[in-house]
Amino acid sequence: MSRFSRTLIALLVAGAATSAAAWERYPGIGREATPAEVQAWDIDVRPDFAGLPRGRGSVDDGLALWETHCASCHGVFGESNEVFTPLVGGTTQKDIETGRVEALVTGAFPQRTTLMKVATVSTLFDYIQRAMPWTAPKSLKPDEVYAILAYLLNLAELVPADFELSDANIHAVQASMPNRNGMSTDHAMWPGASQAKGGIGNGGMPDVSNVACMTDCKKDVVIASALPAYAQDAHGNLAEQNRAVGQTRGKPTGAPAEAAAQPAVGAAATLALAKAKGCMACHGVANKLIGPGYNEIAQKYQGQADAEGRLVARLKAGGQGVWGAVPMPPQAHLKDEELAQLVKWILEGAKAQ
Amino acid sequence: MAMIDVQPGRVRPAPENFLTDAQIAAVKDGRRDFLRKAFLTAAAAMAAPAVARAAVEGDAAILELPQWSTTLGLPVATNPYGMPSKYERGLQRRESPGLTRVGGSSVAFTPLQGLFGIITPSGLHFERHHQGWHDVDPAKHRLMINGLVRTQAVFTMDDLMRLPSVSRIHFIECGANTGMEWGNVAVPTVQYSHGMLSCSEFTGVPLKEILDMCGADYKKGRYVLAEGADGSSMTRTIPMELIESGEVLVAYGMNGEMLRPENGYPLRLVVPGVQGVSWVKWLRRIEVGDKPWATKDEAVHYMDLMPDGLHRQYTSIQECKSVITTPSGGQLLLDKGFYNISGMAWSGRGKVTRVDVSTDGGNNWRPARLETPVLSKAVTRFNIDWVWDGKPAILQSRAVDETGYVQPGYGQLRAVRGTKSIYHNNAIQSWKVVESGEVSNVQVL
Numbered sequence: 001m002s003r004f005s006r007t008l009i010a011l012l013v014a015g016a017a018t019s020a021a022a023w024e025r026y027p028g029i030g031r032e033a034t035p036a037e038v039q040a041w042d043i044d045v046r047p048d049f050a051g052l053p054r055g056r057g058s059v060d061d062g063l064a065l066w067e068t069h070c071a072s073c074h075g076v077f078g079e080s081n082e083v084f085t086p087l088v089g090g091t092t093q094k095d096i097e098t099g100r101v102e103a104l105v106t107g108a109f110p111q112r113t114t115l116m117k118v119a120t121v122s123t124l125f126d127y128i129q130r131a132m133p134w135t136a137p138k139s140l141k142p143d144e145v146y147a148i149l150a151y152l153l154n155l156a157e158l159v160p161a162d163f164e165l166s167d168a169n170i171h172a173v174q175a176s177m178p179n180r181n182g183m184s185t186d187h188a189m190w191p192g193a194s195q196a197k198g199g200i201g202n203g204g205m206p207d208v209s210n211v212a213c214m215t216d217c218k219k220d221v222v223i224a225s226a227l228p229a230y231a232q233d234a235h236g237n238l239a240e241q242n243r244a245v246g247q248t249r250g251k252p253t254g255a256p257a258e259a260a261a262q263p264a265v266g267a268a269a270t271l272a273l274a275k276a277k278g279c280m281a282c283h284g285v286a287n288k289l290i291g292p293g294y295n296e297i298a299q300k301y302q303g304q305a306d307a308e309g310r311l312v313a314r315l316k317a318g319g320q321g322v323w324g325a326v327p328m329p330p331q332a333h334l335k336d337e338e339l340a341q342l343v344k345w346i347l348e349g350a351k352a353q
Numbered sequence: 354m355a356m357i358d359v360q361p362g363r364v365r366p367a368p369e370n371f372l373t374d375a376q377i378a379a380v381k382d383g384r385r386d387f388l389r390k391a392f393l394t395a396a397a398a399m400a401a402p403a404v405a406r407a408a409v410e411g412d413a414a415i416l417e418l419p420q421w422s423t424t425l426g427l428p429v430a431t432n433p434y435g436m437p438s439k440y441e442r443g444l445q446r447r448e449s450p451g452l453t454r455v456g457g458s459s460v461a462f463t464p465l466q467g468l469f470g471i472i473t474p475s476g477l478h479f480e481r482h483h484q485g486w487h488d489v490d491p492a493k494h495r496l497m498i499n500g501l502v503r504t505q506a507v508f509t510m511d512d513l514m515r516l517p518s519v520s521r522i523h524f525i526e527c528g529a530n531t532g533m534e535w536g537n538v539a540v541p542t543v544q545y546s547h548g549m550l551s552c553s554e555f556t557g558v559p560l561k562e563i564l565d566m567c568g569a570d571y572k573k574g575r576y577v578l579a580e581g582a583d584g585s586s587m588t589r590t591i592p593m594e595l596i597e598s599g600e601v602l603v604a605y606g607m608n609g610e611m612l613r614p615e616n617g618y619p620l621r622l623v624v625p626g627v628q629g630v631s632w633v634k635w636l637r638r639i640e641v642g643d644k645p646w647a648t649k650d651e652a653v654h655y656m657d658l659m660p661d662g663l664h665r666q667y668t669s670i671q672e673c674k675s676v677i678t679t680p681s682g683g684q685l686l687l688d689k690g691f692y693n694i695s696g697m698a699w700s701g702r703g704k705v706t707r708v709d710v711s712t713d714g715g716n717n718w719r720p721a722r723l724e725t726p727v728l729s730k731a732v733t734r735f736n737i738d739w740v741w742d743g744k745p746a747i748l749q750s751r752a753v754d755e756t757g758y759v760q761p762g763y764g765q766l767r768a769v770r771g772t773k774s775i776y777h778n779n780a781i782q783s784w785k786v787v788e789s790g791e792v793s794n795v796q797v798l
Contacts, residue, residue: 022568023504029512030566033497033505041497041638044578044588047647083454105662117656117664120647127649130586134457134484137584182664183656189668189777191627191701192592193575199592200645200667204702207769210759212709212751214718221714221747223785224763225537225796227682234450235541238683240443243467247692248684250443251791253541282455290455 043138045126049170052125056166057147059154065144066151069133072323073290078155081111083134083290088155090116091178096158099181115156119180121173125149135290270345277334279342285350292323294350301347311343312336437474443467446477449545452533457485460527462548465678465697470724471522471732473551475608480615481527481549481629483650484585489635491611491619494582496563496603500640503568510619514605516558521602521625522731524552524699526671528628528655528776536772538794542683546782546794547676550697552732555623556606559599560639571597574641578648579622582637588648589631590667591624593641600625600730603636625730626701627669628776630655660771671701673760674779675708675735675752686790689743694721697732700754704728707753708735714747714783714797715762721750729755746786747797764798 045051074080078087090109095101101116103109118124129145131137150165158176185200188207193199233254242250274280282290301307315331316339410416446461453459461480463473491510499505527549533539540546577596581587595601602623605611612618617634624631630650656664675698680686698705704727709718721737752760763780785795
């Protein structure tokens with residue numbers, strides 16, 4: 001927060017004598033930060049907008065920037081559930097009036113979107129500026145953050161389509177945040193001073209209590225929930241997730257141990273290679289995650305004689321633009337024959353077996 | 354002493370890998386005398402010479418000297434950085450399928466079912482990243498202190514490692530640990546239900562020491578922002594009271610070596626008793642301020658949704674909790690008889706003073722033994738004797754901390770917080786044991 005730095009310079013001059021004593025306690029350790037260094041790292045924006053950079057950006061500009069930098073993961077309307085929970089949705093005009101999102105009580109919306117939860121518009125500015133786009137954080141300039149945030153706020157119907165967001169009017173937007181009255185700090189879990197003493201929370205008085213009864217504590221022992229059948233095998237073979245000696249063994253579930261123990265061959269081996277080399281972090285077989293699904297790639301290159309060679313080159317060098325703005329990093333850690341094996345596998349339909 | 358114990362009604366404890374899948378299936382089906390029968394049949398038929406000889410004279414594992422007793426072993430430093438035995442391969446950090454969509458913003462759970470004592474091996478420490486992890490070059494890493502301080506300062510790793518250091522053992526638990534289980538049972542084993550928990554010895558410098566050096570304004574500056582150097586630049590607000598207590602560390606060491614990259618190498622914040630997200634990894638900056646920041650991970654996530662639609666914000670303390678790790682969900686007891694029920698207990702408010710264990714679903718309880726050391730805001734290991742009579746049982750543990758707080762049951766917790774809050778589920782865990790020896794995850798109100 002640059003607001004502090006001016007006060008600090010004053011303090012530095014005034015308190016030089018005492019500060020020297022503390023600083024000299026460990027001679028030779030640490031040094032003073034330069035103003036440029038503090039400015040480079042101190043990018044946080046608080047709910048009172050301390051730290052907010054000057055700037056402006058329109059919904060229109062925001063739309064263009066969104067399509068380039070954000071839509072691939074969050075969807076054009078911030079609605080995508082592919083890479084992360086939807087950013088927008090589930091808020092109403094009434095919520096904007098009351099400052100409380102009703103769907104949080106009724107469960108009327110299937111997800112809890114970002115705009116349903118966040119009470120402070122500063123949070124969105126701060127986070128987009130520091131962390132988004134996910135694969136290129138801290139690459140946006142302040143005006144771009146304003147424009148993108150304007151577009152996001154327009155998607156949530158907080159500002160009109162011809163709106164321009166700036167450091168001058170962002171305070172006004174705060175007044176229409178749909179969940180602005182939805183926070184409580186009345187709880188026992190803040191480890192600092194309580195609200196009564198100028199801090200947060202109730203000073204550590206727990207909301208739930210139990211007593212350590214020792215005998216005949218329950219009339220009936222009722223099992224309220226057990227592992228549902230569909231979840232029995234969902235975590236792989238539990239026999240292989242436990243020690244082979246000791247008090248217990250793991251229960252065999254999911255794929256039989258023998259099959260898993262066999263060395264993978266053919267397509268299965270290539271799938272294992274794709275997993276080991278980190279390809280599956282961004283690509284699904286059938287669906288788009290961050291990059292395109294393998295089947296989408298196969299479809300695009302179907303019937304093209306030189307597809308294999310072109311794709312190998314593309315994996316090696318990396319690239320951007322064919323499938324959207326998210327860049328494909330160069331895969332220098334893969335050997336040529338591994339690249340060829342992966343490309344062949346993708347073009348043949350990325351089969352598991 | 355030549356004969357193996359084959360007295361009726363009792364199955365021999367299985368040597369390693371003794372059971373085939375078919376045999377385990379038989380055990381599951383309740384035919385617990387299967388092994389004995391198979392053994393006797395084999396012995397009588399004299400079919401396989403090795404088995405037959407074993408039956409008559411003793412255990413083949415003793416009578417036939419193994420390769421490791423009769424050959425030369427490997428030289429020193431074959432593994433310059435040692436690895437666990439190949440037989441321990443099953444105990445790994447694992448993801449819970451379907452929990453997250455991308456590996457860069459996900460969780461890998463610690464296999465609590467296989468751990469002893471209180472220290473988590475560094476390679477098994479749980480992982481939670483929001484924007485992937487990096488192996489940060491320590492020579493290029495800096496810690497900046499700014500905000501309400503007299504001297505805004507920069508420290509290198511050399512600087513920080515020259516300062517007087519302390520080493521302390523503390524647990525770290527993600528605020529969302531056991532979060533999948535708020536409404537109903539969702540996962541099979543303790544790895545997935547409680548595995549966002551680890552406990553290590555951390556070495557570093559009390560943050561207070563560094564803030565003192567910089568002349569922090571403790572009067573106005575009642576909050577601190579911690580920020581990471583990764584893409585997410587994770588930011589969390591921490592109360593100055595905790596820092597003044599001297600407990601909050603700027604740590605570089607973990608279990609005798611440097612932090613692992615996945616856990617914040619070369620520098621992370623250690624905030625004892627507080628949920629893991631505040632233990633900012635790859636720590637690059639500490640700012641002293643007069644108000645909380647409402648960052649993304651304290652204004653969109655890590656907030657507890659209550660039934661009235663309000664979110665509790667800045668919930669940070671991990672309240673008292675415990676879990677039995679052996680026997681636990683997804684395991685099989687191979688026979689009736691003696692077992693050492695073992696588990697972990699911890700509290701973000703101080704020491705664990707007591708753990709009670711029930712084997713009848715919470716009707717009757719017995720106090721467990723607390724093993725040393727019992728440390729504040731650290732995992733405490735508890736053990737208790739149990740002779741399983743082969744009948745159905747429900748195992749539970751209930752911890753009490755030094756404030757007198759008693760770990761609640763699911764019914765008590767839900768009555769106040771509902772089932773939608775995701776975070777801070779510290780309910781009593783139940784493991785159901787059935788006649789076949791199978792242990793599974795259930796919830797008892």
